[in-house]
Amino acid sequence: MGIGWRIFFFIVSIFRSRTLSRHSIWHRFFTLVGALVPFHRAIPQKPVYATIRYAFHACMLIVPIWFSGHVYLWEESRFEWYWTPLSDVWADWMTLSVLAAGAFFFARRIILKNRLKAGISDFLLILITGLPFLTGYFLTHGTLDSIPFFENYLWHMHVIIGEIMLVMIVFLFCRTRLIKETCVGCAACVENCPTETLEYYDHDTFRYFKYSHYQCICCGSCVTVCPENAATLSHVISLKNFFRMFSKDVIRNVELATCERCGITIAPKSQMGKLEGILSANDVEMALLNCCTRCRKLITQLH
């Protein structure tokens, strides 16, 4: 039910923003498909990590649906559905690869704790995803049958933790983060977002970035386009976001520089600082960097 709710409001929010957007609905569709198909732009950047990620997600989806034991359960149920199950050898290998990849992600989170800013929910997420596969593997092979407690209750544990995982999927969001230290607020991610999930507005001397959880299709446009590598996509479990279908969160604000002559806001201060750095590194002096474009035109063309 929760998943149905998510899908319904996802579609509604996507169509709702259509009138404002310059991107057509087909462009959105193709971006979504392009993000789902492996071997796109993420592969050359991080070949090992991207391959493991794809394998992990694919196996995680295939094993629970096509595992022979699950298919027989569906057949016995009152729906009497049946589809060709996966061979047990394949299912075994896929489960093992899910577990190995899960362990890899877990270790990666621990080692790169400072860079990834991993919280408790990140570890919990991997644990909850990995445990049904672990218990399932032990169930089919009977490794732990010698211990009486596990012999009796492993079955229940598998079902309960599987249910917890299914419930968690409902509250699992994949969201964009703009890392505070590196983001300069240039809004390239906003310009390239196909669904208008990211938006910005300038108010007073600050620029605010807004993000809506339901519109995001996790296509990764913002990640690939960001010149500072400041945008990241990460999983987040949130009960609150589930009920915020149309509201937008302010995820970042940057201070804007103002024109020396007329006092209107021009660009984020951090971006201007970066430009100044590049120009001085190339031995180019920039006299009008603190002026707005209109004042620049007036000064350069009149004198």
Next chain:
Amino acid sequence: MSYVIIINADKCSGCQMCEVACSLRNMKECNPERSRIRVVKSQLDGQLEFVPSTCMQCETAMCELVCPANAISRDTETGARVISEKKCIGCSSCSFACPFGACFVDRGLGKSIVCSQCDGDPTCVKVCPSGALSYARADQVNITLKRGAAQRLISAREMMREAVETSELPEGRDNC
């Protein structure tokens, strides 16, 4: 050989024909907001002044230096700066680095746009009724600018002579 669009701000009457023509040719709509040449209106001492401004084809281009996606390059035929629409990510770094405020991120495209000199045949120069815009080779610019300055000096002298004869000082902006 590179060419530049020379702007003579004193001659501009502020009719904004160049803006209309530019947006019609390059954006296929009549919208001066999306034009690559802009006429800025300014009021100095109660007198209106119109200043057309567009890409000046700098020798060391700041936009090219700061572009994080390496989208800006020189056209081999006309020598004009062109922004590759595929590579551009719309971060507007170039518009903040440009000393003339010439390139800007178009809200409709989400990409940065700059004067491409209409592939060697600038529309703004063709439609300009007052002769404020002209198109010349980059190595002849200095001569043209010097000629313009000399002419302004001559006309200012003549005005001063007339003013002395009629004992009246000319009004308006300094002409010399």
